Amino acid sequence: MNMPDIHTPSIVRVTVSNxxxxxxxxxxxxxxxxxxxxxxxxxxxxxxxxxxxxxxxYSKEDKLLFKIDDTEELLGSFAxxxxxxxxxxxxxxxxxxxxxxSQCEKYNMPxxxxxxxxxxxxxxxxxxxxxxxxxxxxxxxxxxxEKLLQEEEEAMQKIHVGDRCEVSTPGQLVRRGCVKFIxxxxxxxxxxxxxxxxxxxxxxxxxxxxxRYFTCEPKYGAFVRSKVVQVGEFPELEIFDGDDEM
Numbered sequence: 001m002n003m004p005d006i007h008t009p010s011i012v013r014v015t016v017s018n019x020x021x022x023x024x025x026x027x028x029x030x031x032x033x034x035x036x037x038x039x040x041x042x043x044x045x046x047x048x049x050x051x052x053x054x055x056x057x058y059s060k061e062d063k064l065l066f067k068i069d070d071t072e073e074l075l076g077s078f079a080x081x082x083x084x085x086x087x088x089x090x091x092x093x094x095x096x097x098x099x100x101x102s103q104c105e106k107y108n109m110p111x112x113x114x115x116x117x118x119x120x121x122x123x124x125x126x127x128x129x130x131x132x133x134x135x136x137x138x139x140x141x142x143x144x145x146e147k148l149l150q151e152e153e154e155a156m157q158k159i160h161v162g163d164r165c166e167v168s169t170p171g172q173l174v175r176r177g178c179v180k181f182i183x184x185x186x187x188x189x190x191x192x193x194x195x196x197x198x199x200x201x202x203x204x205x206x207x208x209x210x211x212r213y214f215t216c217e218p219k220y221g222a223f224v225r226s227k228v229v230q231v232g233e234f235p236e237l238e239i240f241d242g243d244d245e246m
Contacts, residue, residue: 012080018046018088022201024173031076035068038075048090058085155226156182156191163231167195167224175201176234180214185223187211192223198236 010031017024027045029038039050055068060083068078080086159165163179181194187208194206196216206214206221214221 009082012075013082014080015083015085016042016045016088017085018042018048019090020047022172022203024085029075031074031080033075035071035073035075042086042088046088046090048088049092052090052092054089054091056087056089058087060084152191152226155229156193159193159226159229159231164234165193165195165229165231166234167197167222167228168230169224169228173201175199176237177220179229179231180206180216180221181223183213185211185213188223191226193226193229194221194223195229196220197222 011028012031013026013028015024016027025045029041035055036050039053039055042048042053042055043050057065057068057078057080059065062085065084066078159179159182161179161182165177165179167175167177169175175195175197177195177197179193180196181192183191185192185208194214195202196206196214197220200217200219202216202220202222204221204223205218206212206216208223213223
């Protein structure tokens, strides 16, 4: 009796994460590519240098299965299937965390200097009472700002330091942690919620620009707006046993 041929798809869909940032993305790779070429593609995606790159492969249940060391073998030589996650670790990180905009120096022209200039968009709108300088729009904008501020304050009243919480930021994975700070900061206006995540998916250790607001391990802390925070009975997500290296 002839056995049926088993065909493995040439393309595999995986999720890619890395040790430099908290961002994850879904990618497709050709199983026929050698590992060095895969690392080259991952370098462009993650910023991790291929020479110091270590790869870990996780199951669909997010359990560490195996590591891929320096090798010339093809990706298809490894049991990497659709839905798995490839975690890229830079064993010699030399880069700045570019996701933390608090570390980027930006030039902002003082308003008095900009207002003194002619032929700018702002001067045109102001002289012709257009856009945000239209009295009707100014009144609506003021009302909208007051409404948003009220909603933010009401949301803040439901959040307390010590609460367990879940943070749902658009475009990112849902994260769980504990509220460590509520209030105003020096690095940005408005009210902020300081959260210590259960896993290293944050941007700081509770301090920004030398000012400490709370204390946690590096990369576990983050400051978020109240609208993305939900407090409640949120236990830590299950962590599978394995030789995880962070």
